[in-house]
Amino acid sequence: GAEEKIAFDKFHVAKYLGEAVDKVRREEHKALMAEGRDDLKGSKYTWQYNPKNMSARQWRDFKS
Numbered sequence: 001g002a003e004e005k006i007a008f009d010k011f012h013v014a015k016y017l018g019e020a021v022d023k024v025r026r027e028e029h030k031a032l033m034a035e036g037r038d039d040l041k042g043s044k045y046t047w048q049y050n051p052k053n054m055s056a057r058q059w060r061d062f063k064s
Helices: 010-034 056-063
Strands: none
8 A cells, every 4th residue: 555654844834833832822821811910912923923033122022
């Protein structure tokens, strides 16, 4: 029989990595909200940026 092969392309790897990062971000956001903190509110897309492509302001906000 024919062997099954799994191909990894950079687009699907990036998709799965982004989904994993977002899952962790959501879990952390939920835990922080339970403590009355909204530190991660509005940060979904910032977590997906390449730090090399961030403006100085985006990087400063991300680090804080």
